[in-house]
Amino acid sequence: MKKIGVFTSGGDSPGMNACIRAVVRAAVYHGVEVYGIKRGYNGMINGEIFKMESSAVSNVIQRGGTILKSARSKEFLTRDGRQKAYDQLQKFGIEGLVAIGGDGTFTGANIFHEEFGIPTMGAPGTIDNDLYGTDFTIGYDTAVNTALEAIDKIRDTADSHERVFFVEVMGRDSGYIAIPCAIGGGAEIVMIPETETTLESVIDALKNGWSRSKTSFIIIVAEGDDAGNATTIAAKVQEALPKMDARVTILGHVQRGGAPTAADRMLASEIGIACVEGLLAGRTSEMAGIVNRELVYTPFIETITKQKLINPNFTRMVDILSV
Amino acid sequence: MKKIGVFTSGGDSPGMNACIRAVVRAAVYHGVEVYGIKRGYNGMINGEIFKMESSAVSNVIQRGGTILKSARSKEFLTRDGRQKAYDQLQKFGIEGLVAIGGDGTFTGANIFHEEFGIPTMGAPGTIDNDLYGTDFTIGYDTAVNTALEAIDKIRDTADSHERVFFVEVMGRDSGYIAIPCAIGGGAEIVMIPETETTLESVIDALKNGWSRSKTSFIIIVAEGDDAGNATTIAAKVQEALPKMDARVTILGHVQRGGAPTAADRMLASEIGIACVEGLLAGRTSEMAGIVNRELVYTPFIETITKQKLINPNFTRMVDILSV
Amino acid sequence: MKKIGVFTSGGDSPGMNACIRAVVRAAVYHGVEVYGIKRGYNGMINGEIFKMESSAVSNVIQRGGTILKSARSKEFLTRDGRQKAYDQLQKFGIEGLVAIGGDGTFTGANIFHEEFGIPTMGAPGTIDNDLYGTDFTIGYDTAVNTALEAIDKIRDTADSHERVFFVEVMGRDSGYIAIPCAIGGGAEIVMIPETETTLESVIDALKNGWSRSKTSFIIIVAEGDDAGNATTIAAKVQEALPKMDARVTILGHVQRGGAPTAADRMLASEIGIACVEGLLAGRTSEMAGIVNRELVYTPFIETITKQKLINPNFTRMVDILSV
Amino acid sequence: MKKIGVFTSGGDSPGMNACIRAVVRAAVYHGVEVYGIKRGYNGMINGEIFKMESSAVSNVIQRGGTILKSARSKEFLTRDGRQKAYDQLQKFGIEGLVAIGGDGTFTGANIFHEEFGIPTMGAPGTIDNDLYGTDFTIGYDTAVNTALEAIDKIRDTADSHERVFFVEVMGRDSGYIAIPCAIGGGAEIVMIPETETTLESVIDALKNGWSRSKTSFIIIVAEGDDAGNATTIAAKVQEALPKMDARVTILGHVQRGGAPTAADRMLASEIGIACVEGLLAGRTSEMAGIVNRELVYTPFIETITKQKLINPNFTRMVDILSV
Structure with missing residues (x-):
């Protein structure tokens, strides 16, 4: 050749x-x-x-x-x-x-x-x-680190305002990106296509956290989660917990670039x-x-x-x- | 005291x-x-x-x-x-x-x-x-640099795929964040509340660019632009230019955090x-x-x-x- | 327990x-x-x-x-x-x-x-x-990425000035940090304790590169290399190649910190x-x-x-x- | 034209x-x-x-x-x-x-x-x-931020080990880089060509800090300081304070590169x-x-x-x- x-x-x-x-x-x-x-x-x-x-x-x-x-x-x-x-x-x-x-x-x-x-x-x-x-x-390693750096920044503002952040990361069919983002980002909940996470369990986790005076939360959602995307999920949880101060962030194409x-x-x-x-x-x-x-x-x-x-x-x- | x-x-x-x-x-x-x-x-x-x-x-x-x-x-x-x-x-x-x-x-x-x-x-x-x-x-300086780093990453993927990216940055009432993001990010167009940018001018700029064989574009939109947010604007431009391969990114709360x-x-x-x-x-x-x-x-x-x-x-x- | x-x-x-x-x-x-x-x-x-x-x-x-x-x-x-x-x-x-x-x-x-x-x-x-x-x-992964980011920056200035950079990274007994820095940093030569790299081979590589009109070089030296540390090695090579425009950088304790x-x-x-x-x-x-x-x-x-x-x-x- | x-x-x-x-x-x-x-x-x-x-x-x-x-x-x-x-x-x-x-x-x-x-x-x-x-x-702004990021990393390890770090930044004739590195890096002392800082005052500051149970210190030295470079200064201070656990870092050419x-x-x-x-x-x-x-x-x-x-x-x- x-x-x-x-x-x-x-x-x-x-x-x-x-x-x-x-x-x-x-x-x-x-x-x-x-x-x-x-x-x-x-x-x-x-x-x-x-x-x-x-x-x-x-x-x-x-x-x-x-x-x-x-x-x-x-x-x-x-x-x-x-x-x-x-x-x-x-x-x-x-x-x-x-x-x-x-x-x-x-x-x-x-x-x-x-x-x-x-x-x-x-x-x-x-x-x-x-x-x-x-x-x-x-x-993959770069995308995860890029997402994680963004989550570190979101945590700053989540902590300062005692908010619940729903952060959507890439992964149409799998939680490969979501999992290290959740573990490395210190998230409280992770929602991935491979396992079912019911909205009830999310709501319970939030209530449970508040009862332990935990005031800010990060929930990582893989874009392909069966419960829907981050926007949909946040809206549904908001309905059940009207007092929750929630924000949604979709990290998007930023995850594809960078050194x-x-x-x-x-x-x-x-x-x-x-x-x-x-x-x-x-x-x-x-x-x-x-x-x-x-x-x-x-x-x-x-x-x-x-x-x-x-x-x-x-x-x-x-x-x-x-x- | x-x-x-x-x-x-x-x-x-x-x-x-x-x-x-x-x-x-x-x-x-x-x-x-x-x-x-x-x-x-x-x-x-x-x-x-x-x-x-x-x-x-x-x-x-x-x-x-x-x-x-x-x-x-x-x-x-x-x-x-x-x-x-x-x-x-x-x-x-x-x-x-x-x-x-x-x-x-x-x-x-x-x-x-x-x-x-x-x-x-x-x-x-x-x-x-x-x-x-x-x-x-x-x-302010940190928020701009954070947004700019994200835009650098988006440019990588925009270039690779010859796409048009609409990137929404913070700034409800002003283009203070949008302007250095546009200049520093090498964007082709910037849309800020202070000045009117018509959709026609955006469409013209894209057509004009394509005619000069420019294949990827970054358009920075301040969240408070009078023409709407990035999602709305992208949708309208897409209607006029059906062949455009566009993506929208909303940088969101990431801009508030970080060292x-x-x-x-x-x-x-x-x-x-x-x-x-x-x-x-x-x-x-x-x-x-x-x-x-x-x-x-x-x-x-x-x-x-x-x-x-x-x-x-x-x-x-x-x-x-x-x- | x-x-x-x-x-x-x-x-x-x-x-x-x-x-x-x-x-x-x-x-x-x-x-x-x-x-x-x-x-x-x-x-x-x-x-x-x-x-x-x-x-x-x-x-x-x-x-x-x-x-x-x-x-x-x-x-x-x-x-x-x-x-x-x-x-x-x-x-x-x-x-x-x-x-x-x-x-x-x-x-x-x-x-x-x-x-x-x-x-x-x-x-x-x-x-x-x-x-x-x-x-x-x-x-380990963090230290390597920290060193690599520094090397990326050094490459900017090495390229601009057509210089030879001797970069010393940590690793008293092993080349574990040096190796990915060399491969990931696009270095021309790596000197680690595990293998003998003679000064002659370094000098030859530089001469050979110049003959192919390669003008800037990065040489990664693990601090524990048998040929000495980066400062010593650079001095010896300089003696043999007086026209070489060389610089030494010792990354040092920066490699220990960071997120x-x-x-x-x-x-x-x-x-x-x-x-x-x-x-x-x-x-x-x-x-x-x-x-x-x-x-x-x-x-x-x-x-x-x-x-x-x-x-x-x-x-x-x-x-x-x-x- | x-x-x-x-x-x-x-x-x-x-x-x-x-x-x-x-x-x-x-x-x-x-x-x-x-x-x-x-x-x-x-x-x-x-x-x-x-x-x-x-x-x-x-x-x-x-x-x-x-x-x-x-x-x-x-x-x-x-x-x-x-x-x-x-x-x-x-x-x-x-x-x-x-x-x-x-x-x-x-x-x-x-x-x-x-x-x-x-x-x-x-x-x-x-x-x-x-x-x-x-x-x-x-x-200038980039060089300062690059130096500052390195100093942030050094602080991590300085704090962990209760050490004194002498960090040399660029600036042959002026303290322009050293000053924001000192203020932004939370340094205890800054040594610049424009003002005389005696070794005695450094030694006093360290003693004084220890007496207030401050255990880690960062001292920023502009390369052109009249008291010498970081290595010389550290050696002299070490002589006067043999118990000091000191480290020297010279940031060097890393400061010239980067986005x-x-x-x-x-x-x-x-x-x-x-x-x-x-x-x-x-x-x-x-x-x-x-x-x-x-x-x-x-x-x-x-x-x-x-x-x-x-x-x-x-x-x-x-x-x-x-x-």
Whole structure:
């Protein structure tokens, strides 16, 4: 393999640039030419492809976002779109790909390999951490720390005013972000999709806290909680507890940006190298991940279909720590 | 004057603790006893009053929020409430007050002095910066920097996805927070209460940008803008530009918390000392402020009734810099 | 067991407060009384012991340092000192201890248990990460991120002036802090105690870089490197390369402070709870740690005598990534 | 004037990029072509000159350092060097310059204008804040906040261990950085070049503190203090107080980097625009500054020869606040 391409796809996450850098540098190190592909599968279809030297990734390891930009591509979902993408890769002589993204990205790469034989190795780039095959995804640690710093600030004002804050963090399908925010943010309650938290239990916890003269509360809500989003939940609790002085904060897209943490830079670097070395070793359609601090390659099909469960002990920790 | 009290009132702001610290230390320095009053006028009425030594404010200068807590008091709006407050102060022998807060706080202090003769000096503690009599209020610089850091993060993801972000910052009546966020955040458009920005001009700016192949935009909206809040504005623009990929972020209460910046700690310290020294010099019903780097005392009545206008040059700067 | 004590000992590390909080809350949760002991073994000897309620650890999870203070105790190294300590614990009825610290702390606890039968469970509180029995120590992740943020800033000025920066990070006996700083900071060279890096290889790397028109360099030096500290190394390299424009920065004690990261708060909380639950289950003289995301108890004797080796792949990563 | 050049010179400071951006955008806004000149006067001499479009400064406002790089030029000190520089400018048709830097930069520009008639407007880019003609220099606010964040971290460990920390901050000739670090960092003592602080007074202050059972101290030393640098001072105090547990931290070049604060971005933007508009209005050999929040142009000769004195009230504040 003499030429490979690298692209980012799906929602961006901090550390994607560190991963692109590792892919480029590992390719150069191993004497392989490397091409950047802009805007994910869209750019592949449109031929937004350019050669990257080692210096192209100087001074990017600390930057949030992705220098290759990202997009979701409807055209790549069609056979026609994938044919165009293949033709473009042929034009540049690209024989292998590194895809940095999540579920959707890997699903596309899987089909693409089956149809056109282009091998792809995947790097788990998403803040959600809900990908099977790696303990942590690239960007997750940064997103959690960003959310936590915001919660620290909210706590200042919650304490000063003796208020109840409902803070919504990202996590459509899982509580991976919500849990460390709750434990690390000293929250009293956490509401995540994986476990049912009834409004009654929230109301009870607040009443119970007040009776112990606890005056300010932080409730972390994962955006995908079954009881609704933070705004809905706060409104319902307010109805039951009219005297509660409540505020809602939705942390939103701030969680996607920012300089990656040390852990995310390490992870992104390790995985970026592993993707290139995997390709060169003849691997394809696998995601590189770190499990128990060891490099592991997991077939795309497993990362897509298998579920990574959250440690059930963590919700118990929230109960103990808010005693 | 041998005994003074200090309290925080209204919305909390970063630097209030630094100011409390300066009041306590200046009092000790000048041989005056100092009492902390909790929860603003509410605590004054209820006698939540305690003696503070120099060590009571150790290690608080860097903390957000207020160790004295804050609250809005309905009871103090009544003559009866103020009578109770006066009786409590008498009980402790408190002869003068330092009030850290905003308009409402100073209005109360003014009446209280007229009725009961208790002198009060005020420190401008609010993130909004819309108080006449000081170039900057305590907490304003921190709030702006907090918002700006969030906007830096949003820019990462805006750039990566070529999106339009509507970011709502605090400022019910003024664009003081919005303006430096727009200039410092490299925003393309800023919408503030002081100047009318029509939806048409926003739509034109976006179209114009796209025609110059500018692909990501940040629009800063002060919460009090006449065109509505960020959510409403985004929805209306979306209607006119259905292809726009827009996101709304409301920074919210995060802006109130966090460790104060150097400038806010300096300002809070200088003003805290000035309040105590003003009281000792026989002053009352004035706010201590810094204007052109000089200490200035302004009668409460002026801080309440006069308006501090935003530099009109700043909106022109946004236009120039987004060219 | 009805009464336990908790203390911090040795060098402080971020997350110690989060761990104290977890110990206190877990004790309260399990119906056990908990006492804080100030200044480590010194305070135990001097009876600086006080009862802690759940509220004693409110709002401390995000604070650096240790609210219980820390110290090294010479007196506890003597049998007499330990006798005094035992007598004090008897006076308060304390039947078990949680010690947050490192090697020295655990050695003391081991002897103390052998002599007086007081069971102690240990939490690994040190930024150095060189304790066997846990993947990460409490404070390590924060220290690395603090150092990395400083290196990001140094890179700004290194790039602007085309300079060579020798940055010394903590790590007397190991490169645990240096390695992620080098990989995450985009450094060209890393010098750690575990592997020999000759001055010749540093000089060659610089010459080689200049020949590829690389103009700024960051060299991370662990304070315990065999080639000397950063100042010495820089001086020697300067001699060989007189034209080099070099600067030395010693990050120093800044690395010990600051708000703990999310990972450190999680780790500290999990381990704090595990120490209490370990004591209640009849354990003693063991350190609670997290290995491969599972709770593991390791006898003190093993944490003291066994070595935790750094992943040798990491130095190879520095070479690949600086290509 | 149809073509102008912009360059950075001398020590880099945070906000230089924001200023370059403002110069470029203001030029484009006013229909003037703008050229970037790399490595200060060196690059001018060597013809490292390139055209900059508006997009050349996208996404740089938040970055530390300078995208144009900086250097000190010996050759420009000679008539020959300046002749070469002039010839290069002629080649590109550059009729005016914006110089971002300090004293030395402006001295060079002054001579250059006298000899060759090339008008130059100056922007005060230095963290030291010791330039006459502006209340604050670009980068000063950021440097102070960076130092202060480090001091906050040091305080954590100082408190935990009851130590005395000598922290050296930048400021060869002035205490501008040291003063807000001392006030904002809650330091007990500050040592600056402008005022004499004897070692005796330091020793007395420490003794006095211990007698009041104050156990941890922070002493801020400006690098240019007449009593020596932090290391020397600490050694001398240690001799007099052998029981003191002291540590020295030299913050160093970390203070030069990092994302600029809101205030520095505002200042850099305002001044960058003012330099371009000054040039277009026929001005030359003046520095644009902000004094009392108003734009002021000051002849280079005054910025070089006049001294900006530090507010003497500030050292009194340190005394009051450490009571």
